[in-house]
Amino acid sequence: MLVNNYFLQNWPFPDERSRLKFVAEGLPTWHCCQYPTSLNDRVVVASRFTVMLFLVDDLLEHMSLQDGSSYNERLISIVRGEVLPAEDSPIEKMVLEIWQQMRAIDKTLSDDVEAPTFEFWRSQNAEARLAKKSIAEYLEYRELDVASQLLLALQRFSQGINVTKEELASVSEIELNYTHHISVINDILSWDKEYRASKDINAEGSIVSNIVQVLANETGLDYDGSKRVLWTMCREWERNHADLVAKRLEEGCSGSLKEYLEGIELQMCGNELWSRTTFRYNAPNLK
Template sequence: MRPFHSLARRIAPSARRFIQRLDKNYQPVQYCSQLTKPRLISTSSDRPSQPHGIPQTRLDSKSHPLGWQTIQAQVEPYFAKNWKFSSEKAKQGFLAVGFSQAFSQFFPLTLNERVEGTCKMHYLALLIDDQLEKMSLSDMLSYRERVIRIAHGEESPDRDICIEWMLSDTLQFIRNTDEILANDFIKGFCTLLRAQTAEERLTVAHLGPYLTAREVDVGRTFYAALIRYGAKLHLSSAELAQTTALESYAFRFMGVLNDIYSWDREWKVYQEDPTDGTRPFSAVYILAQETGLSFEACKRLLYSYCRELELLLKQSGEEIKRQNGDTLRPDMAKYIKGLEYLMSGIEQWSQWTPRYK
C-alpha cells in the first residue's frame, strides 16, 4: 500500500486476470528490514544517512521548525474526535502511521499560521482516498463527483457526514486565508481525485506511460499547490511554466519511491487473492514484466532511477537560475527548494512508517 492509495486496484475487480502467473515462491527483498527511525528535526544542509544497499541521496532535508509533536497536537485531536472511523482499531491504526511526522518532513516551509489548515487538508485527502476505495465503482464515481462539487462550493455539505462538512469547513478556512492560492489548491485536489479513480489506469502496461500517469496519480497538482499555499508563494505564469520539468522529476520520484517501499506489502496482498482480476499498479511489477528481472533487481534499478531524478532536479534548478541572470525571486527559489524537501521527506518517511510494514 502506498501513502496515497491506488484506487484503480479495486475499480474493476472482474476486469481481467493476469496474463501470466508470477512465481508465488519468490520472496522480494525487504529494503526496510534494517532501518531505524531517522531524526525528525534537521537543518536544510543535513542529508539523511542511507541504509546499506541504497544509493546516497543528493537531496537536502528539513523538518518543520514547530516540530511534528506540536503539529500533531494541533491537528490529530480534530480527526480523532470528528472522523467516523469504522472501529477503534482503525482509528488507532490511522493515527499510528505518522502523518504529522510526514507533514513536518514533506512541507517544512509551511508558515506557522497556515500549518493547521494545510495539514488538515493533507489528512483529509488521505482519509477521503481510503473511504472511496471501499466503495463499488458506481458508488465511487458518483460520490467522487459530489466531493468535487462540495470542494468547489457548488453544493452544501451534509452536516451528518464527516467527509463532507470537514472538507467544506477546511477549504473555507483556506479560502479565507488566501483565496488566490486556495483556488489552485482546490483544482489540484479535484485533479487528484479524478486521477486516482480513473479506469484508464487499468490499461497501462508499459513503464513510460506508467511514469507519466503516476505523476498525476500521486497528486502532482495538489501537493505542488499545497507547497505554494502553505509557504505563501505567489508565482507568475511564466515562473510556473519554468518549474514544469522540476515538478515532473519530483513527482515521478515520489511515485516510484512509493512503489519501491510499498511493493512487498502490495505483492503479499495480491498473493493472498490473485484471482480478483486486478494487477499491481506499480513500477516494480511493470519493470519486472518488461525485463524478466526479479522484483529485487527491479527495486535496485528503480532506486537508481530515483537518484537520477534527483540529479535532474538539481541541474534543472541551476539552469533556471542561469536563465534568470543567476538570481531568482525569493518565492521562486523557495518553491524549488520546497520540491526538494518534499522528495527527501517522502524517502525518510517511507523508511520508517509502519504503513509499509
C-alpha cells in the first residue's frame, strides 16, 4: 500500500479508470517477486523506482520514437542534476525524488543503477526497435531493451551487495544467460498485451518488438507454436544457468558474489511468477 498510495497521490493519472487499472496491475508486487530478499530499508524506494519505470514505459507507448527520445533525455538530465524538474510536472518531480531517496540510502550502489537506466531509456526509443532482426540480433538488442544490467544493478542495491568489477567480469556468462531467459519469458507472457496495443494505439512506441514475432517470421510458425518453441529454449537456459553457477562456485568465490548469484536465480523465478500472474499481461479487458 505504501508504494501504491505514493503513486495514487502524486502521479497524474488521466482518469479514475486509469487509477483503478494501476492498482489492479499490482506493479509494486513485481519488485517483491523479483527481489524477495531486499533489505527492509530499501524495498519501498526500490519498488517505487521500478513502478516509475513501468509508468514511463506506458507513456512512451503513445509517443513517436522522436518524442519519446526527447522525453527520456529530459528525465536523464533531471537525474544528472543538469536541469530542474518543471514546476508543473509531477512526473519529473517524482523521478528526481525517487533517485534522491535511493542516493540517501546508498550513494555507491544507487550510482551503479544510473548508467544502465539511461541506456534502457535510450533503447526504448532507438530506431533499432523498428528494424527487422534475426533471433540472434534480437537477443542482442534485448540486452539493452530488457534492461538486464539495470535489473542486476538494482538487485545489488536492493540487497546491499558489494562485489568488485573483477567479480562481476567473472560471471558475465551467467549474466548473459540470465538476460536471454528473462527477456524471452517476458516476451512470451507479454505478447498478447503488446499485440493488442499495436492494434489499439496508433503510435511508434506501441509497435511490437517481441521474439514471438521474430521467430514466427523466421520459421513460418504461428504465434502459439512460436511460444511453445520459446518455452523450451527458456528451460534450456535454466539448465545452463545451473551448470554455469556450479562451475563458478567450484572456482571459489566471496560470500557477496555467492549471494549475488543466488539473487540472479531468484530473479529468473520471480520474473516468470509475476509475468504469469499479473493483470498487466493476463487481463485482456483491463484497459
